Structure formats: C-alpha cells, structure tokens
Amino acid sequence: MVNRLNNKVSFITGGANGVKGELMGIAGAYAWMASNEGSAVVITDIDTVSGKLTADQINESGGKALFIELDVTSETKWKNAIKQTVDYFGGIDILINSAGIHILKDAEETTEQEWDTMMAIHAKGTFLGTKHVVAEMRKRGGGSIVNISSICAMFGSPTNTAYHAAKGAIRSFTKSAAIQFAKDGIRVNSVHPGYTETPFTIAPFSVPGALESRLSKIPMGRLASADEIANSVLYLASDDASYVTGAELVVDGGFLAQ
Numbered sequence: 001m002v003n004r005l006n007n008k009v010s011f012i013t014g015g016a017n018g019v020k021g022e023l024m025g026i027a028g029a030y031a032w033m034a035s036n037e038g039s040a041v042v043i044t045d046i047d048t049v050s051g052k053l054t055a056d057q058i059n060e061s062g063g064k065a066l067f068i069e070l071d072v073t074s075e076t077k078w079k080n081a082i083k084q085t086v087d088y089f090g091g092i093d094i095l096i097n098s099a100g101i102h103i104l105k106d107a108e109e110t111t112e113q114e115w116d117t118m119m120a121i122h123a124k125g126t127f128l129g130t131k132h133v134v135a136e137m138r139k140r141g142g143g144s145i146v147n148i149s150s151i152c153a154m155f156g157s158p159t160n161t162a163y164h165a166a167k168g169a170i171r172s173f174t175k176s177a178a179i180q181f182a183k184d185g186i187r188v189n190s191v192h193p194g195y196t197e198t199p200f201t202i203a204p205f206s207v208p209g210a211l212e213s214r215l216s217k218i219p220m221g222r223l224a225s226a227d228e229i230a231n232s233v234l235y236l237a238s239d240d241a242s243y244v245t246g247a248e249l250v251v252d253g254g255f256l257a258q
C-alpha cells in the first residue's frame, strides 16, 4: 500500500536507528514506512550521528525528512523542536513517542537517579510531547499520537523494575489524553511491543541464556522485527484507525495470551 499518510507530517522521537543496512529500531523503521506512505518525517533523537544519517538517506531516496536533536526530557527543547518543524514543514499531524532506555535492576538496586531518569524519558517525555503538539494538531483539524509502551506495562518481573513502572505510566497517560483530546479529533493510542530485535535489545539479550529464556516464553517462538511493530504504529497513525482511540495494541507473538 502507498499514500496512507499522504501530505501528513510525522514527528518521531527516538528515531535515530533508521540507517539502511544497519539493525533498525521501531521508530527508525516507522520513519521509512511513513515516508513511503507519503508523510514528511521529522526524526528526533539525542543520537545526532545516526539521526542525521537516517534523515539524509530518506531525503536521498526521494522522501522528505528533517533531523532535529531532541532530548525528550526537556520542555524547552520540545517547544523549540515543534516550532522548527512547523517552520519547516508547516504543521504536525502525527506524533510517535518512542524514545526509551532500559535498566536491568530490581527495586533495591535501582538508584533514585536511575528511577528519575527512567520516568523522565518515558513518562515525562510522552507527556511533554503530547502537551505541546496538540495545539499544532488542532490547527490541522486533528491528529494521531502513538505512544510506544511495552508488554512490560501489563506484567511485573523481578528485574527492570523502573522500566515496568515507566511503561505503565505511558499506558495510563495514553487513556487520559485520549479522553481529553477526542473532541479535537486527536486520537491517542499505545502500542505494546513484545521482545523485538532492535539496537535496544542487543545488550540484554547478549547475557548468556537471556535470549533463550525469552524465546521459550513466546508462543510464536521468535522475536518481532522492528518492521512488524512499526506496521502497527503505522496503522494507528493512519486514518485506517479513524475510530480507534485510548486503545492498547499488543504486538507480542502471543506472549500475553498465556
């Protein structure tokens, strides 16, 4: 399919890992898909090298892309990045909140600073993006916000404590925002990926036995690809999901069905 996002502008956080020939992240894969569907794409990240390269490659392949350095924990930087986008592309229709980090620590091991950083990137970052983008979406008559949560929002584990909590915050914030902005034609949904092969999972899955342990718990018996998650993000971003808001789309190979 082509042109599902014709004349739209997608603003993407954590989108630097979209370099051709390298392992892509979810937002990087979405950037290419959205561009192929007719959307201009604004790739933002703290990783300026890969972010710029991804935007350059999309432009070279005939798309419309812009890289903006954005640390999602800074309200000032959010305001500047949104202004820069509107100056360059004329508005914003779609926001993909995908920036994230993980820390493999239990509740006793996690420091106060690690907890605060985790919450700042996931929960506060998603909040700030939503807060400042809705005014621009209203000017366009509506929009779609897709927040990348995780299956970790729906169960606990003895490790990753702060990550589970931060992803849970995104899950419930999404529903509050969906209710508040429904009258403006702005849909807000969350995607809950299962274990996905991206740059994010290289380190945790290189711990001996970690990958095998995950795979044994996935009914489909394999990890997701970034494209498989990005396809779900694209669905929610597009008008195909015109009556979908406040929803949680689980994409996990059957993990949570058990």
Ligand SMILES: NC(=O)c1ccc[n+]([C@@H]2O[C@H](COP(=O)([O-])OP(=O)(O)OC[C@H]3O[C@@H](n4cnc5c(N)ncnc54)[C@H](O)[C@@H]3O)[C@@H](O)[C@H]2O)c1
Pocket (backbone or CB within 6 Å): 013, 014, 015, 016, 017, 024, 025, 026, 027, 028, 044, 045, 046, 047, 070, 071, 072, 073, 098, 099, 100, 101, 121, 148, 149, 150, 151, 192, 193, 194, 195, 196, 197, 198, 199, 200, 201
């Ligand atoms: N890979 C998985 O198994 C998996 C599963 C469930 C959820 N997720 C979530 O998907 C999202 C994308 O992860 P991914 O797997 O595509 O990996 P990824 O490494 O491609 O994406 C994470 C990106 O976030 C950026 N980032 C980190 N801190 C930032 C900050 N303060 N401001 C802006 N950008 C920042 C990183 O530079 C990186 O480019 C994350 O929110 C992650 O928690 C991933």
